[in-house]
Amino acid sequence: MLQTTVKTYQNYINGEWVESVNKETFESINPADTNDIVGRFQSSTEEDVIKAIEAASDAFQEWANTSPSKRAQILNKAAAILESKVDQYGEELTREEGKILSGAKGEVQRTAQTLRYYAVEGLSFTGETFPNDDPNMDVFTQREPLGVVSVITPWNFPISIPARKIAPALITGNTVVFKPSSDTPLIAVRLVEALHEAGIPKGVINFVTGSASKVGDALVTHPAIRAVTFTGSTGAGEDIHRKASLTTRTQMELGGKNPLIVMEDADIDHAAQLAVNGGFSLTGQACTGTSRVIVMESVADEFVQKLIEKTQSQTIGNGLNPDTKIGPLANNKQLKNVLNYIEIGKEEGAELVYGGNHLTDSEFSNGYYVEPAIFTNVSPTMRIAKEEIFGPVIAVITVNSYEDAIQIANDVEYGLSASIVTKDIGLAKRFTREIEAGTVKVNRTTTGNLINAPFGGLKKSSTSTFRESGRVGLEFFTQIKTVYIGY
Incomplete structure (x- = not known):
């Protein structure tokens, strides 16, 4: 096909679209026609990732205190933006990943549905109250967000898989650093653009592109990272699981046979x-x-x-x-x-x-x-x-x-x-x-x-700790406090 001017896309850190520190880029290629360059993207460094993590960390407390209805409003608005651009984004996804156009459009639509689903489920996701023998005491649990979450995703479903991780993370009050596969960064940009246009506050969602060998360790080992949710190969998942600290949760959805x-x-x-x-x-x-x-x-x-x-x-x-x-x-x-x-x-x-x-x-x-x-x-x-x-x-x-x-x-x-x-x-x-x-x-x-049913594997297909999708998909992104109040 005739190659037009190739656009360069940027990282998204603290509410701004920015170049990587080293100003280097890589190309995303159409697998159906390798002469077609879909776009150029930032070849980020560890320094870029640290900036993104720090922005997410700084934004966390205010986002955690934001009302659930406000968070849901942003997810619903982002969903509407995606729905309004299904044709454009579907074609871009097909060019970038290779899947058939009907499947690409369906994936964009499914992503919007996922955002809407968690906008609703997040409003009723709460703790429990427990009966006890003391009439002058209440005992209950309350769910709280973890903090900064790393979202690392593959190229085969490059917008729907990120959405089923990012949406529950955001609705429960966490902030996110998102690294997509280098094979499909453009459709990931579109997801972040939708959230940006929907009014998400600075630092709540951050986005970096580049090689996992250069930026992956920081996304897992930085002390501000409280959780890592990853979908990809079993080998890569095992590496992440080994490197994560005792206080960093991991959610791994891996291979299958x-x-x-x-x-x-x-x-x-x-x-x-x-x-x-x-x-x-x-x-x-x-x-x-x-x-x-x-x-x-x-x-x-x-x-x-x-x-x-x-x-x-x-x-x-x-x-x-x-x-x-x-x-x-x-x-x-x-x-x-x-x-x-x-x-x-x-x-x-x-x-x-x-x-x-x-x-x-x-x-x-x-x-x-x-x-x-x-x-x-x-x-x-x-x-x-x-x-x-x-x-x-x-x-x-x-x-x-x-x-x-x-x-x-x-x-x-x-x-x-x-x-x-x-x-x-x-x-x-x-x-x-x-x-x-x-x-x-x-x-x-x-x-x-x-999207409303749990998803995950057994054995080496998963860490088998927290499931994705459905209502249980919210659990990974929250921690529980048990509260005793005496009167």
Whole structure:
């Protein structure tokens, strides 16, 4: 595409848009067309982060004392701003991340809904009163904000994930320092702009862009940081968890290796569609994506045939094209990683029955495109069956019983999301008890979660301390005091 003048965007610190201390920038590139530079952003330093933290710390007490209705008013106004610009922001998100346009617009709309949801829930989130034997004493708890919260977010849902962290942090009276992924900083700018336009006071929300290797430690180890909420890889989450001090809370939502179990009585056509939707939407780049299908041997051939047929119908291309169902991978690192795992699967002896090719011809020549890959004859011990690939690769594992299926499903280090396809209600209920996953589904994709329901994983998919989303998403951002008042 014809490259117009590239805009440079700034950090947002203490209510002002400012350059980084070193005045260096980096470029955000369109993964569908690497000749298209989406924008230039600040390559921040630790000094920039410290300024942001200090601004948040200075603003904390006044924001904590701000009435809940005033905080809610700001969130609602920011939501209205986002809703008024869905078309623009959706297109920008598609250019920046690669996802299809309908998904990008839906994510912006979901972000506005999240802000509105917490604007309401935050008004009734309070402590408890406890009965006691002394008629001249009241005993109750009161919830208070923690202080300065670091919000560190990924590129795959680069506005909705930040919103489900920032909104509950703000409504409960905390101040925030927000660092988005360097692959998707523009849509993060738009979220901060909406809050700024909505009238959020100086220092309450601060925003820095740049490399995690340069700014990450300060966001975790600075003594003013009271909590870190992070979504990303398990390795990065473990590093943050180790570095955080005893007095710094951590909330980690990490990787997944999510199974879809297909039983003999399943609607096979429906099961195949669930696998395609869960495994290949967002080009497989969802932490809850379906990366393993564990299917009963008696229906395996039929399932694989339908899976291939449905995958063949998925148009690959630029997400701005309305016919596209599968866009590019988000960056060159992702492309190399996915192609590497496809080669690993072949070397391990799995059979690549569909796709897996690096697309480089004509309209694909300047993008990070790969065909969705389907492997059969996969052993549960293979790396493609154990390790998170984070791309459009499905490993089909054949079993002869539910007992084998559940054992294989649980025999990984992750426990984020899982689903079963069956008409047997009793078996489905048993599955919900026995599966080791934080999000459990029956006859639905492994992907997707409601904004008003808790979200999080087990095992190495999460710290399993505080859940995100829903009303319980407010708990991470508050501390409890127990108060005894005698008369």
